[in-house]
Amino acid sequence: MSSREQILAAVKKNQPDTAALPSLQGLAGDMPSTPEAYRKVLESLGGSLFEITDAAQVPALLAQHYPHLERVVFADDKREWVNEDPHRLENVDMAVVTGQWGVAENGAIWLTENDIAVRVLPFICQHLAIILPRERILATMHNAYEKIGAPQTGFGVFIAGPSKTADIEQSLVLGAHGAKSLVVFVLG
Amino acid sequence: MNRPTTDHAALADKFNENEPRVNWHDETLWWVRAKRDRQAWSIPEWEQLRETASQIKLNVLGNLHDYLIQFEQQAQQNGAVVHWAADAAEHNRIVTEILKKHDVKRMVKSKSMLTEECHLNPHLQANGIEVIDTDLGERIVQLAEEPPSHIVLPCIHKKKEEIGELFHEHLGTPAGNADPQFLTAAARQHLRKEFLQSKAAITGVNFAVAETGEMVVCTNEGNADMGAHLADVHIACMGIEKIIPQRKHLGVFLRLLARSATGQPITTYSSHFRQPAPGRELHIVIVDNGRSRQLGREDFRNSLKCIRCGACMNTCPVYRRSGGHSYHTAVAGPIGSILAPNLDMRDYADLPFASTLCGSCSNVCPVKIDIHQQLYKWRQVLVQEGHTSGMKTAGMKMMNAVLSKPGNYKKAGKMGRWVLRAFPGMVNNRFNPWFKQREMPAPPAQSFSEWYAQQQSTKK
Amino acid sequence: MTIKIATTVKVGLFIPCYIDQFYPQVGIATLQLLQKLGCEVEYPQGQTCCGQPMANSGYEHLTHQCNSLFVRNFAAYDYIVGPSGSCVLHIKEHLHDPAHEPAAAGIRERIYELTAFLTDILKVTALPARFPHxxxxxxxxxxxxxxxxxxxxxxxxxxxxxxxxxxxxxxxxxxxxxxxxxxxxxxxxxxxxxxxxxxxxxxxxxxxxxxxxxxxxxxxxxxxxxxxxxxxxxxxxxxxxxxxxxxxxxxxxx
Incomplete structure (x- = not known):
């Protein structure tokens, strides 16, 4: 008997009687889905937020707040970098991507492979900017999974704030292995 | 005696030789517990959320066979290669074979308590493959040649000065620099090189969704993603209990996990791996290693609901004052103490006794595992199975002989109190562990029952 | 001073072994307090221990005699009250007697830790006590x-x-x-x-x-x-x- 059969047989023999799945109704309570609520949580995670009315404002705001950027990559501007060896994205100073859904309760933004073009992009860049349409801020994770539905791509990720660690004596340090900072532009 | 020569009590005794350090360890973890409390209170439906998570996991336990098959089918359709490992040795063999096939000599691994449980690193090392742990805390303990002392905070037992020393020795940072910011930046630089060079990456799995065949991996550092997205081969190792039924259930678990673990609303990255990137390989190793056996133990199967948040460790007053290494197992603390005896009753017979049964662990558990009740039940099983000392059994039988017969009890009580009053030195000596750091209670001349009898007779 | 309660309840006083032996004043205070609050209290002589020290050490199987003794001592009372949350919890969770299981079940229902008995059963709202500390x-x-x-x-x-x-x-x-x-x-x-x-x-x-x-x-x-x-x-x-x-x-x- 293969290990697969062996494991499955043991599980079948030992598993308890089936119990019904619980309802997920009523778990979201009345948590807010406002940009203000979202901002509060994002800032507590070390991210920053700007409200904009036009995506065209992004380059100027980036130049103002990050004066030393050399290589900036826009994910929806899929030029030759998309076909590069992803390892070469190591020298990207700033990646700008558009998020699908934001979650006010925890600051997370949902991105899929389609939004980031190359999977490693939002991790390997030194800094990350995400544009998030105002009406796409939801209250909780339950609302987010309702909207996201079934997977459409091979990879998706919730990103909440910059990469961080507190492994050394619980001192919070931003910029572990991923982006050192996160700026969110709420559009609309 | 059947117990291992160095048990929790002896290791904890050693840990307590340095009291200021115990205070520091205790306070650091208590601070994490306090952060967890604040996050829990930020959600009015917190207790309902825990109950829901617990019920979802109960459903998983009852349907695990079907969910595993469903997950496998979905994962294969997604283009992943699924492997099954009955035990740790098979898990290690499978991982080694994949790596050898791709001629990998050095590779990165993000946090996976399962690979700790299976002792994968030494196995790979013996096969000429160097593993670089990329979680900062795990890298630190790896450089120190120690196991992690906590499942979420692997180097919580280490002071920053010690980490500064390690980095000076291994990464060439300036001697005496112990600034966390500086040391983290040094690790980032050091590990970026590893990420960029690795052809293979191992990750753990936080949740495996039966419905979609996808796996969710949660990190704050981004190390799982840096490893997996840059490597040609991604190997994800998971225990059979990591399954959840549907994608929407992730909403429940992702709300609970980080809040319970570190008191943050969610981890920075919650990555959903479904298909390998074009031209890449994704391997999933599904491991049993005793889990199906635990599933069959009615009193203990709920331990398989665990989502490895570590909240029970942070709240455990014993864990905080004995340190993770005192538990001499990959998963320390209360949850480790109910998981480990399933792996080896003899080696871990001490762990269910390393608790006061205070119950705080069960109260913080996001999936409501009755941890302290299971500790009590493991004690019964371990005694029944003979994993206890003959001396203890003799003592318990004697205690029973006294306590089950009122006559014996009265005589012994009277005698005991008389001895304590007349010859306190017989008890107040270094052979009495109570007396080492505590005074004995002052023995009264009259017991309550004697007083009561006297009252009753004067009334009459 | 005696506070009257509607009907006099008959309380079996459970004094755990170490209180009996080392802290008789706690037993006395419990008895007096309950009497002061209008309860008819009896202390069944012949009680020893709830069995918890053995059970928590993994020897619950040795506690049958303690259990039978407990059932014999306390089955007759309206309520069983003890000044120890720990011992009361042990009885509530683990008291069984195959020969007298209904009696054991009744005790598990009717046993109270002292403060819970005061607030939940006697519904005490005032106490004639002063302790300026x-x-x-x-x-x-x-x-x-x-x-x-x-x-x-x-x-x-x-x-x-x-x-x-x-x-x-x-x-x-x-x-x-x-x-x-x-x-x-x-x-x-x-x-x-x-x-x-x-x-x-x-x-x-x-x-x-x-x-x-x-x-x-x-x-x-x-x-x-x-x-x-x-x-x-x-x-x-x-x-x-x-x-x-x-x-x-x-x-x-x-």
């Missing part, structure tokens, strides 16, 4: 988390505390706030000797919290925890006193 309340785990005597700091739930509710009825008594209001003291039954180092460290930390906040007296619903902390206080030559909650609630107004 700063008091720290130690929430013993088995009473608190096991019997639900107070809200637990881990849970998101409305605050309440049965022992605190009673202490607030005592004239002149000032309750001190603690940094960690419900952390275990480390007694833990045989844990206190098998894990001596951790047990003592836990006890020292609890004691320090009370001392730091100016407690003159540490009280609680379990003498076992208090005995452990008292042993540490006395070794440290601290002037802080330890008293069971029954002793405080039974303090006369002079």
């Amino acid at each position: 700063k008091v720290g309340l130690h929430q013993s785990c088995h009473g608190q988390r096991g019997l639900g005597l107070a809200q637990m700091s881990e849970l998101v739930a409305a605050p309440f505390s049965k022992p605190e509710q009673l202490l607030r009825m005592v004239a002149g008594l000032e309750l001190v706030e603690l940094d960690r209001k419900d952390e275990c003291c480390g007694f833990g039954g045989t844990f206190c000797v098998t894990e001596e180092a951790v047990s003592v460290k836990m006890g020292k930390d609890r004691v320090t919290d009370h001392v730091k906040h100016g407690a003159e007296v540490i009280t609680g619903t379990d003498v076992s925890c208090l005995m452990h902390m008292e042993g540490i206080l006395r070794r440290q030559h601290q002037p802080v006193k330890v008293m069971h909650i029954a002793e405080i609630l039974n303090q006369q107004i002079p």
Whole structure:
């Protein structure tokens, strides 16, 4: 008997009687889905937020707040970098991507492979900017999974704030292995 | 005696030789517990959320066979290669074979308590493959040649000065620099090189969704993603209990996990791996290693609901004052103490006794595992199975002989109190562990029952 | 002074073995307090121990005789009341007697820890007691988390505390706030000797919290925890006193 059969047989023999799945109704309570609520949580995670009315404002705001950027990559501007060896994205100073859904309760933004073009992009860049349409801020994770539905791509990720660690004596340090900072532009 | 020569009590005794350090360890973890409390209170439906998570996991336990098959089918359709490992040795063999096939000599691994449980690193090392742990805390303990002392905070037992020393020795940072910011930046630089060079990456799995065949991996550092997205081969190792039924259930678990673990609303990255990137390989190793056996133990199967948040460790007053290494197992603390005896009753017979049964662990558990009740039940099983000392059994039988017969009890009580009053030195000596750091209670001349009898007779 | 309650209830007084032997004053205070509150109280002679020390050590299978004895002693009472959350919890969770299971089940239903009996059954709203001291309340785990005597700091739930509710009825008594209001003291039954180092460290930390906040007296619903902390206080030559909650609630107004 293969290990697969062996494991499955043991599980079948030992598993308890089936119990019904619980309802997920009523778990979201009345948590807010406002940009203000979202901002509060994002800032507590070390991210920053700007409200904009036009995506065209992004380059100027980036130049103002990050004066030393050399290589900036826009994910929806899929030029030759998309076909590069992803390892070469190591020298990207700033990646700008558009998020699908934001979650006010925890600051997370949902991105899929389609939004980031190359999977490693939002991790390997030194800094990350995400544009998030105002009406796409939801209250909780339950609302987010309702909207996201079934997977459409091979990879998706919730990103909440910059990469961080507190492994050394619980001192919070931003910029572990991923982006050192996160700026969110709420559009609309 | 059947117990291992160095048990929790002896290791904890050693840990307590340095009291200021115990205070520091205790306070650091208590601070994490306090952060967890604040996050829990930020959600009015917190207790309902825990109950829901617990019920979802109960459903998983009852349907695990079907969910595993469903997950496998979905994962294969997604283009992943699924492997099954009955035990740790098979898990290690499978991982080694994949790596050898791709001629990998050095590779990165993000946090996976399962690979700790299976002792994968030494196995790979013996096969000429160097593993670089990329979680900062795990890298630190790896450089120190120690196991992690906590499942979420692997180097919580280490002071920053010690980490500064390690980095000076291994990464060439300036001697005496112990600034966390500086040391983290040094690790980032050091590990970026590893990420960029690795052809293979191992990750753990936080949740495996039966419905979609996808796996969710949660990190704050981004190390799982840096490893997996840059490597040609991604190997994800998971225990059979990591399954959840549907994608929407992730909403429940992702709300609970980080809040319970570190008191943050969610981890920075919650990555959903479904298909390998074009031209890449994704391997999933599904491991049993005793889990199906635990599933069959009615009193203990709920331990398989665990989502490895570590909240029970942070709240455990014993864990905080004995340190993770005192538990001499990959998963320390209360949850480790109910998981480990399933792996080896003899080696871990001490762990269910390393608790006061205070119950705080069960109260913080996001999936409501009755941890302290299971500790009590493991004690019964371990005694029944003979994993206890003959001396203890003799003592318990004697205690029973006294306590089950009122006559014996009265005589012994009277005698005991008389001895304590007349010859306190017989008890107040270094052979009495109570007396080492505590005074004995002052023995009264009259017991309550004697007083009561006297009252009753004067009334009459 | 006697507070009248609607019908006189017949209470079987359960005095755990170590209280009987080492802390008779706690038994006396419990008895007097219950009588003062209008209960008809009897102490069945011939009671010994609830069996918890053996059961918690993994020897629950040895406790059958203790169980039968307990059932024999207490089956006849309307209520069984004891000044120990821990022993009461053990009975509630583990008292079985194959020969008299209905009687055992009845006892499991009708046994109460003293403060819960006062607040939930007697519904005490005032006490003729005065104790002009700063008091720290130690929430013993088995009473608190096991019997639900107070809200637990881990849970998101409305605050309440049965022992605190009673202490607030005592004239002149000032309750001190603690940094960690419900952390275990480390007694833990045989844990206190098998894990001596951790047990003592836990006890020292609890004691320090009370001392730091100016407690003159540490009280609680379990003498076992208090005995452990008292042993540490006395070794440290601290002037802080330890008293069971029954002793405080039974303090006369002079």
